[in-house]
Amino acid sequence: MKLKETSGPVKGNLEKQNRKYSWKTLALLLVPLFIFVLSFALGRYPVSPGQLINVLAAQVLPLQHGWDPTIDTVVFQVRLPRIIAAMLVGAALSSAGAAYQGMFKNPLVSPDILGASAGAGLGAALAIYFSFNVLGIQLMAFFISLLAVFLTYTISIRIRHDPMMALVLSGIMVGSLFTAAISLIKFMADPYDKLPAITFWLMGSLAAITWQDISMIVLPILLGAIPLYLLRWRLNVMTMGEEEAQVLGLNTRRLKLVVILCCTLMTAASVSISGMIGWVGLVIPHLARMAVGPNFKVLLPACIMLGSSYLLLVDDLARLLASMEIPLGILTALIGVPFFMYLLLNSKRGWK
Amino acid sequence: MEIRNLCCGYGRRSIVKDISFSIDKGEVICLLGANGSGKTTLLKTILGLLKPQKGEIFLDNTNIKKWSCSQIARVIGYIPQAHEPPFPFQVRDVVLMGRTAHLAPFASPSKRDEEIAEKAMEILSITHLRERVYTEISGGERQLVLIARALTQEPQILIMDEPTSSLDFGNQVKVLSQVQHLAKMNMGVVMSCHFPEHAFLYSTKVMLLDKGEMLHFDIPEKAITEESLKTLYGVDLEIVSVNNQKNREVKVCIPSHSLIA
Numbered sequence: 303m304k305l306k307e308t309s310g311p312v313k314g315n316l317e318k319q320n321r322k323y324s325w326k327t328l329a330l331l332l333v334p335l336f337i338f339v340l341s342f343a344l345g346r347y348p349v350s351p352g353q354l355i356n357v358l359a360a361q362v363l364p365l366q367h368g369w370d371p372t373i374d375t376v377v378f379q380v381r382l383p384r385i386i387a388a389m390l391v392g393a394a395l396s397s398a399g400a401a402y403q404g405m406f407k408n409p410l411v412s413p414d415i416l417g418a419s420a421g422a423g424l425g426a427a428l429a430i431y432f433s434f435n436v437l438g439i440q441l442m443a444f445f446i447s448l449l450a451v452f453l454t455y456t457i458s459i460r461i462r463h464d465p466m467m468a469l470v471l472s473g474i475m476v477g478s479l480f481t482a483a484i485s486l487i488k489f490m491a492d493p494y495d496k497l498p499a500i501t502f503w504l505m506g507s508l509a510a511i512t513w514q515d516i517s518m519i520v521l522p523i524l525l526g527a528i529p530l531y532l533l534r535w536r537l538n539v540m541t542m543g544e545e546e547a548q549v550l551g552l553n554t555r556r557l558k559l560v561v562i563l564c565c566t567l568m569t570a571a572s573v574s575i576s577g578m579i580g581w582v583g584l585v586i587p588h589l590a591r592m593a594v595g596p597n598f599k600v601l602l603p604a605c606i607m608l609g610s611s612y613l614l615l616v617d618d619l620a621r622l623l624a625s626m627e628i629p630l631g632i633l634t635a636l637i638g639v640p641f642f643m644y645l646l647l648n649s650k651r652g653w654k
Numbered sequence: 655m656e657i658r659n660l661c662c663g664y665g666r667r668s669i670v671k672d673i674s675f676s677i678d679k680g681e682v683i684c685l686l687g688a689n690g691s692g693k694t695t696l697l698k699t700i701l702g703l704l705k706p707q708k709g710e711i712f713l714d715n716t717n718i719k720k721w722s723c724s725q726i727a728r729v730i731g732y733i734p735q736a737h738e739p740p741f742p743f744q745v746r747d748v749v750l751m752g753r754t755a756h757l758a759p760f761a762s763p764s765k766r767d768e769e770i771a772e773k774a775m776e777i778l779s780i781t782h783l784r785e786r787v788y789t790e791i792s793g794g795e796r797q798l799v800l801i802a803r804a805l806t807q808e809p810q811i812l813i814m815d816e817p818t819s820s821l822d823f824g825n826q827v828k829v830l831s832q833v834q835h836l837a838k839m840n841m842g843v844v845m846s847c848h849f850p851e852h853a854f855l856y857s858t859k860v861m862l863l864d865k866g867e868m869l870h871f872d873i874p875e876k877a878i879t880e881e882s883l884k885t886l887y888g889v890d891l892e893i894v895s896v897n898n899q900k901n902r903e904v905k906v907c908i909p910s911h912s913l914i915a
Binding site for chain 2: 305404407408409532533534535536538539541542543545546547548549550551552553591595596597599
């Protein structure tokens, strides 16, 4: 049966809807830009917005160098890589969290539900235990994280149960197993040298970020983000439940696999340079859903904008709050949990 | 749609045995049977959620054995029992999901898709709900939204699994008369239901399923008799004819075990 074209008033309705989104879009674009500029101005060598524009413009325009060359170093070697890393990691974890929440039909799911973080932690702990260099630690974190999710997936398809439930269960099992292995390595590690290194890695930090780290994670993050972004409307259908999505014409098995692959690439790449950073991937999707609603077509872009802004802001706090840097993972939990509670208590529909 | 010698079930266990029937545009087939008689299993197999253990399903004389789920969804629309999803989608977004099967893998719905969804809401007179939140409307309204969603699939056949089971009396009537209206728009409807009276009122044919076997497949007046319902449900009952205000004969089932008997 074909449904005929609709008449005038309906089209008018659609346009009104689109206009409603436009001011929110503007706000969502301005927030990260504002925090980006602000982040240069915060810290021991504050770079004012005017200076920042000069320094950045000098890269492409033949401007006269009328400023202290240390500003160049601060901008390009210290602040910019760290800011970019914070934004990348924040955006990646938030969109992975949102995608998983939709796929598992559960608003309490975070990107590490399938064991990605525990895997990265074990990889890093092993690498530190065997005295690998920084690159070695990151590679180990990345690949063991992939391995953990692979294990989760292969176990889950052998469990004869509701496939989503099987996935969550095996994720919890693999996660716990890997966490236990991390404890074992910490127990065996040299308590003066390696144990603190492992512990600090697990607390998460972006303090030592270099351009090389960023060049390493950009590719896997984009490889995960682009397909997810293109498929985002189909995630809506997935939230209706697997069977229903299938009779609506969605190849759920394939979509599930693609989503897991994409989210794992993004999460593994993120935690491999930042260490364990919790709560971002859980809180931001909720915040974004409150701002723009649950439709992934707008939810995913909103998660990218808000996630990058949020982690950048928290990382700024990590630099500023005390004379010594506070590990980022501690702050994301310290700020994320009360913030989450605030959202739940003050929203009209709870997590809905 | 034609179904030939269909056997279906889970794994090796057969639940529905050797069923053949066909449905034309404009027909409403009502599936009656006790709990566990295989109504849902049969519907799931037709929808492609379960593989047939034996037998074939033909759509326009083509065997759909090798069809992908999006191919099937372009011809068969499914209306599940209304449920509450975990996220507060707007009604218009839920209805738009019906376009999934028509979209390219990476595409989102276009203006044209949105217009088709609007049209479906118009047909069901639920346009006023378009911006409401799906989780906050009533069960009856939700069922109508799901019917609109199935309509946006632009299917030839609609399948419903007990579409009225959780609805109050008024909403049952509203939903079923919409179903009848859709059949008149040249769609075939297969629905399972629990009330023989609904079959009398709204269906053109009735299939009685008893322990996975087809007991009768005929027009309601012939298929639904006191004996056949007793075999089906294991209770004694009377079928009484009454004339409504328009002087049309309407049949009602009254259980013999109740106090008034």
